[in-house]
Amino acid sequence: MRVLILGGTAWLGGAVARYAVGQGHEVTCLARGESGSVPEGARLVTGDRDRTDAYRPLVTPGWDLVVDVSRQPGQVRSALAALSDRSERWVFVSSGSVYADHSRPGAGLDTPLLPALDGDEAAPETYGEGKVACEVACRAARGDNVLLARSGLIVGxxxxxxxxxxxxxxxxxxxxxxxxxxxxxxxxxxxQFLDVTDLAAWIVDAGLRGVTGAVDAYxxxxxxxxxxxxxxxxxxxxxxxxxxxxxxxxxxxxxxxxxxxxxxxxxxxxxxxGFSARDTTSAQVAGLSARxxxxxxxxxxxxxxxxxxxxxxxxxxxxxxxxxxxxxxxxx
Ligand SMILES: NC(=O)c1ccc[n+]([C@@H]2O[C@H](COP(=O)([O-])OP(=O)(O)OC[C@H]3O[C@@H](n4cnc5c(N)ncnc54)[C@H](OP(=O)(O)O)[C@@H]3O)[C@@H](O)[C@H]2O)c1
Structure with missing residues (x-):
């Protein structure tokens, strides 16, 4: 399969790329190359996602799966505008920080969300609102055909x-x-936490399997x-x-x-x-397993x-x- 990772030079994106290469997929990563290199076997296309021409080299011939790890609504929107029509499946790596309440142990997907950030760029203190805006952009571009992987604490x-x-x-x-x-x-x-290798493997496998919707990937x-x-x-x-x-x-x-x-x-x-006690039913239904x-x-x-x-x-x-x-x- 042809897999495009928007990221891939840092931690989780690198693990996603490494796993996908290991599974025999053809893996391309888009990043500036400032955070590091991509794993062996993956191809790095350098580009700055804050520039509108960043996606130009990636438009053809199209992708079986795109995985986006961005925190910035502007980057997510521009990627979707350029590539959504060119990709069968799409995974956006979101976060449990989208939720407006963390007090209730056992809470699930019905927890109210923070308001979406207005604007293109999230600051560290508006990380959650930024991720909500990214999710909104994914839904607007792809309807139900997107997997929103709301990750909790990633470790390893x-x-x-x-x-x-x-x-x-x-x-x-x-x-x-x-x-x-x-x-x-x-x-x-x-x-509650998830090993980075488990999350990375699930992102690739679930994405390619066609799992969609929001999942608490805990x-x-x-x-x-x-x-x-x-x-x-x-x-x-x-x-x-x-x-x-x-x-x-x-x-x-x-x-x-x-x-x-x-x-x-x-x-x-x-x-x-409730921050470290989220209901994992959606993750289990979506096939996420932990070592x-x-x-x-x-x-x-x-x-x-x-x-x-x-x-x-x-x-x-x-x-x-x-x-x-x-x-x-x-x-x-
Ligand atoms: N750590 C946790 O416990 C936790 C919990 C919940 C969710 N998450 C989510 O997990 C993900 C972590 O991903 P990660 O570790 O791979 O990455 P990250 O540290 O968030 O890095 C972002 C990636 O995007 C690239 N990038 C940043 N700015 C760019 C630009 N202007 N143009 C092109 N590429 C750009 C970076 O590469 P270059 O710098 O090389 O361009 C890097 O590969 C994030 O989505 C985060 O929100 C993390």
Missing amino acids: YGDRSDRFGYWPGRFALAREDGGPVLVPKRTDRPA GPQRVLGDVLAAAREVAGFAGVEVSVSDEALRDAGVEEFMGERSLALWLADPEWA GLVDTLRDALAWERELGLARTGRKAGLDRADELTIIEDARS
Whole structure:
């Protein structure tokens, strides 16, 4: 099959291209080439999607599948205008950030959406509204003949967000230095994520199979405690965990889930109680399956080792010295 990826030089797009090449498809990627290269076996057509002529080299002879990973409504609209008639199937990689409410565990596709962004360019703080506008553009151009893959937290090898990998990485570092590991006291809350390789494979297979409509492309519902236990095991950590209450973590200025000085996967705010507990029925019906947790953790740990377990200035998680200070304060 002839597969066109609008993207392909970064993380998920690269994984989509790699999987499609592995399946024997003929893979072309459109990107500027600023984020990296494309996987071996894929062809890169360089172009800037903010320019109207970017799609010109891609109009003929047409595509069996187009996969778009953009966050920018202007780029999505121009791609659809140039290529929608030239492609049998279309997958837009959207996000669970399109939803206006994240408080209800078990919520599904009927959750109200944010208003669509007015304009061509989304900023980081209007990411969700931008994705809604992208979805609206896809529907306007293709009616029902588009798969809107609303992804939750994507994890695994190659993740540059420093989030999920924090846990196996931190247990592995503590195994090396012999110190304790800080964990949230409440570990009964939900955790939900999907390995990048599972998402990439499903995007290609479901897209080519003709799956359409909105799908919450989320991994299985899990509990934080189970994830931490598996991370500990994968890292071979047999040391001490120090459990710290939500209040003490907040007092120490630790952020929830992501960002500098955060604890990955820790979500105590009731307004976000459903963020990591979405109903996965639409994903299961659409044939999305997830590999085992241990495999995902092993890959995430291998990537953390490449990045350096003891690195400082993480985008998410705690630097080791900071973590040990919080532990000391919690113990005194
Ligand atoms: N990480 C998560 O947990 C998470 C959760 C939900 C949804 N998502 C979604 O998952 C997707 C992630 O995709 P990703 O990792 O492949 O990519 P990404 O980091 O969003 O990169 C965007 C891709 O588009 C290309 N690009 C950006 N500006 C361009 C321009 N002006 N012209 C041409 N190409 C341009 C980039 O390549 P060049 O820079 O080389 O041009 C890159 O290949 C996104 O749709 C994101 O919204 C992520």
